[in-house]
Amino acid sequence: MSETPFSAAETPLSIRAEALDAADELGKMRERFTLPDGLVYLDGNSLGALPAAVPAHVADVVSRQWGELLIRSWDESGWWTAPERIGDRIAPLVGAAPGRIVVGDSTSVNLFKALVAAARLAAGAGDGRGPGRDELLVDATTFPTDGYIAASAARMTGMKLIPVEPAAVPDALGPRTAAVLLNHVDYRSGRLHDLPGLTAAVQAAGALAVWDLCHSAGALPVGLNAHGVDLAVGCTYKYLNGGPGSPAYLYVAERHQAAFDSPLPGWNSHADPFAMTPDYTPAEGPVRGRVGTPDILSMLALEAALDAWEGVSVDAVRRKSLALTDFFLECVEAYVPAGRVESVTPADHAERGSQISLRTENAAAVMRELIARGVVGDFRAPDVLRFGFTPLYVGFADAERAARTLGHIYG
């Protein structure tokens, strides 16, 4: 085996990788991204790569739309309607109908909107629910911000926060459950949770299901509408490649839109914002999820980034994602000495997102060494090497090289 990780070592696996890449129906999609030569980028689940269409579009937004058209761009360049227009671009990627998603603010801020609104919906009269529902269940293994924001939402709406392992949610549900916040894919382990089954269980108990899609949107089918999800949020800078800190989104099922009661009723969510009336009258539809003036540069960078999805089927993405992670695990098995790493990502496809998390000793140092050798994943405390597989721009040769480089480090 070659000592340098940059050479195309001839191994049975590297030959297989080449064949798999040649047959890859999404192989051409990599041309839609700008990636440094020689880099294996497996951190798209933290920050997606730069779509090739973005730089020219952002330059136009800055120099022409802002610099020349100035204030006119709110109308003429479609700035004002961007949050819903881009929401409709995300909709097919998560199985939502048009008019259900609004883009803007961070994931944390959208979680706050969603959880407070869910508590109010659960306590509201008229739909069989009632004020006795005062418990908010939250994934005990969640990405931290979800738990922190859920605690604040509970505190401010008089609910009790109950952390529960996702598998234990069905048993924790009861007549006092108002809402349940779950992650579709766990950020650390890469475990895919059962969105259809858990949503059904939550709703059977009379509560609302709120899903965080940060680690699933753009990597696998979500089916928000098909599975009757109540509310959802997600970021756009991971598998949607919107850029660093690009705005998040909020999904509100149609049946909840009319009663959606935002804790952040900024002027952009008003039915007639430019009337500038002292009284607040909320807009209908997804606009109600807005708050203040949207960050247009980040928002329109995201819009151009979504062009990379033109003609791409999420089912094809899922197929390739599973094939990539399977192949990566096979390569790890072949290249890494036994007992040095252990996958904490479920082997079962039905329980796997689009990442592989390997538990190992000295994980932080191992990841630094991998990065030094041109394989970028990330480290998650205390002992996890995390490798994200973005099917639009990661290939099988990348997976093989990543595993081979890891093997060299242990070898």
Added chain:
Amino acid sequence: MSETPFSAAETPLSIRAEALDAADELGKMRERFTLPDGLVYLDGNSLGALPAAVPAHVADVVSRQWGELLIRSWDESGWWTAPERIGDRIAPLVGAAPGRIVVGDSTSVNLFKALVAAARLAAGAGDGRGPGRDELLVDATTFPTDGYIAASAARMTGMKLIPVEPAAVPDALGPRTAAVLLNHVDYRSGRLHDLPGLTAAVQAAGALAVWDLCHSAGALPVGLNAHGVDLAVGCTYKYLNGGPGSPAYLYVAERHQAAFDSPLPGWNSHADPFAMTPDYTPAEGPVRGRVGTPDILSMLALEAALDAWEGVSVDAVRRKSLALTDFFLECVEAYVPAGRVESVTPADHAERGSQISLRTENAAAVMRELIARGVVGDFRAPDVLRFGFTPLYVGFADAERAARTLGHIYG
């Protein structure tokens, strides 16, 4: 007088304008901005002009920092520390010490943080305040989002919202007042409120003063520290020229930082965010005002935009602003037939921000016509023509031409 508004008509006022521009100590600052030829842009109080340094910087952020360095840029390009670093760039413009301002989210979101935190500070023990303080006073003439968000903050903290005209605030204060939200400059009339006097009155009543600086920061001295303001928020896309929807900021006085209790405790505000612990431990200092991942493209465009302030004194900006608005009013008086417009902006310098608002019949149509003739201000319902004067790039000839064009429309 010439029939075409684009010619440099020789009138006593145009000759004066030329002399004033020639003597203008800030005249050279216009070179720091990109403005279309022939345009008189008096809408910088809605969307500031494009600073010349921004396009190249944004291109670098997109293509190199994101596209090449990818995830490494959170450290290597200073993305992670941008909210406080840029806060410290804004600080001298509003009279704040370093370490008091954090940039991120929209003004509306920051208002929510500030008002909920103010309510909690007012109700908190240990500083002579107490739970009997349950009234939130808010400027009855405020920009709408402030009132809407204040209503939500009051609802969620058990406070009573009381709208009060700013001048009536001293009489409305009492032992139940928790906090008062005021606008430094009224968005519609351009009236500058007495920040030092009102802050002192609010604090003498044992309440907290929360100021909205959207229409004053970058246009006149604010003196947050000198006047002992408790909390403040502001946007950055008006006189700070950060670009459409660029992130807002939150100021927390040093004495309140340790007890600042955010309703949006996202993971970015954690003392050790990458430990990703289930328990929330807030960071010290301005970091505590963060929520989720900041929108880096908009944030770093703002950072480059702030380069336009290099070597500029806010006192000089204020001097020019008053001279410009005085001169504009003089030109309006000279060019516009008597009785057609009436200034609703105070004549007294001590009560004037950096805009002139003229009440007129058919204001929307008049503004459309002005814009068609190359003079861009804006219309505010029901009857106001609003002209913002940004001293860094607006000159006296602009003021003269704007008034002359207005005169032509009525002439």
